[in-house]
Amino acid sequence: MDQNNWIYLVLILLVLGFGAGVVIAGRRRSSSSESTRNQQPAVRIPEQQAQVSVAEPEVVVRDADPAFDGTSDEVGDDDEDARDDDGVIEVAETSTAEPEAPRSMRDRLARARGAFSDAIGSVLGRSGIDDIVWEELEDALLIADVGIGVANSLLDPLRHRVSNGEIENPEALITALRESMVAQLEGANRELTMRDDDGTSIWLFVGVNGVGKTTTIGKLASRQIAAGSTVLLSAGDTFRAAAADQLQMWAERSGADIVRGADGADPSSVVFDAVERATAKGFDLVLADTAGRLHNKQNLMDELSKVRRVAEKGSGVVTETLLVIDATTGQNGLAQAREFAAATGVTGVVVTKLDGSAKGGIVFAVETELGIPVKFVGVGEQINDLVPFDPTEFVDALVSV
Numbered sequence: 001m002d003q004n005n006w007i008y009l010v011l012i013l014l015v016l017g018f019g020a021g022v023v024i025a026g027r028r029r030s031s032s033s034e035s036t037r038n039q040q041p042a043v044r045i046p047e048q049q050a051q052v053s054v055a056e057p058e059v060v061v062r063d064a065d066p067a068f069d070g071t072s073d074e075v076g077d078d079d080e081d082a083r084d085d086d087g088v089i090e091v092a093e094t095s096t097a098e099p100e101a102p103r104s105m106r107d108r109l110a111r112a113r114g115a116f117s118d119a120i121g122s123v124l125g126r127s128g129i130d131d132i133v134w135e136e137l138e139d140a141l142l143i144a145d146v147g148i149g150v151a152n153s154l155l156d157p158l159r160h161r162v163s164n165g166e167i168e169n170p171e172a173l174i175t176a177l178r179e180s181m182v183a184q185l186e187g188a189n190r191e192l193t194m195r196d197d198d199g200t201s202i203w204l205f206v207g208v209n210g211v212g213k214t215t216t217i218g219k220l221a222s223r224q225i226a227a228g229s230t231v232l233l234s235a236g237d238t239f240r241a242a243a244a245d246q247l248q249m250w251a252e253r254s255g256a257d258i259v260r261g262a263d264g265a266d267p268s269s270v271v272f273d274a275v276e277r278a279t280a281k282g283f284d285l286v287l288a289d290t291a292g293r294l295h296n297k298q299n300l301m302d303e304l305s306k307v308r309r310v311a312e313k314g315s316g317v318v319t320e321t322l323l324v325i326d327a328t329t330g331q332n333g334l335a336q337a338r339e340f341a342a343a344t345g346v347t348g349v350v351v352t353k354l355d356g357s358a359k360g361g362i363v364f365a366v367e368t369e370l371g372i373p374v375k376f377v378g379v380g381e382q383i384n385d386l387v388p389f390d391p392t393e394f395v396d397a398l399v400s401v
Contacts, residue, residue, distance in 0.1 A: 218250030
């Protein structure tokens with residue numbers, strides 16, 4: 001082997017030896033570190049700190065509480081708002097907080113007030129009463145669903161007073177508008193009528209599906225029982241299986257009795273049987289549910305007329321026929337009122353869901369154009385949110401900034 005080959009061989013051996021030394025040294029350092037860690041004393045976690053407990057929040061399904069009507073009271077076709085968008089019944093967590101104080105009408109109508117608040121704020125910000133002021137007030141009234149006829153009946157007299165100099169500034173104009181609105185609603189008899197003698201009174205409830213008839217009946221039953229009356233409910237909506245079950249639930253909650261018929265039975269016969277039972281047992285009042293009717297179907301409206309006739313064939317007297325209207329339907333509610341009044345002799349209106357997206361003007365349309373008094377309004381989910389209608393309180397809450 002020549003000299004150059006020996007040199008190459010020596011260099012290779014040196015490189016291999018150096019690499020082996022590096023590897024061995026690294027392993028020794030690693031072993032030393034592991035030994036050091038193993039020699040450190042272990043930290044003991046106290047037992048009481050090592051155990052962690054997570055408690056699930058207690059929940060209450062809202063249909064266990066009669067104070068709610070947005071879920072349990074109308075979980076059928078008669079009130080689609082009872083469920084959320086996925087068809088799931090709402091669940092609410094329990095709370096130990098103090099019960100909230102009763103809300104004012106102004107608070108209850110916060111959403112409905114939106115139609116007026118912008119217009120009134122704009123009017124009050126102007127220096128005088130010009131054409132723009134009248135346009136804004138008219139637009140606000142129409143958006144609020146009062147209808148063109150009612151809007152004109154409210155504003156035309158005010159235009160005349162402005163031209164005569166009786167009203168000189170926007171503030172006085174808004175005040176006069178409130179007074180005119182109250183005046184249109186005053187004077188109506190809003191008392192629910194009972195018989196003068198000791199006989200049984202009958203209150204019929206009519207309206208299309210989805211307006212909240214069953215909830216209204218249940219709440220009025222609770223109200224009348226609290227006032228000392230004995231109440232019998234009649235499940236006259238025999239075409240929806242859930243309707244009688246819902247009314248049964250309200251009877252149990254309020255302490256009322258109930259008469260039910262077979263599914264699909266003649267509604268008139270169920271109401272007749274209820275009146276006969278009420279008379280025999282000495283009940284003061286029968287609250288009779290009826291099937292939801294499309295107001296533009298004449299044969300269905302004729303059947304409602306039959307229910308009323310049959311109800312009075314016994315010893316009871318129909319002292320109220322209450323039309324329940326969903327305020328969110330706007331001017332369609334006026335069309336419903338017109339047809340139901342012609343078919344059943346409506347004596348009063350209950351306007352529901354005024355706390356929602358409703359504008360509130362349907363109250364003026366019904367009373368001004370049809371002359372039917374609004375006797376109760378629904379302004380929330382709680383059982384006491386079905387309240388007697390007060391014109392002054394209503395207008396003050398609706399027409400404000």
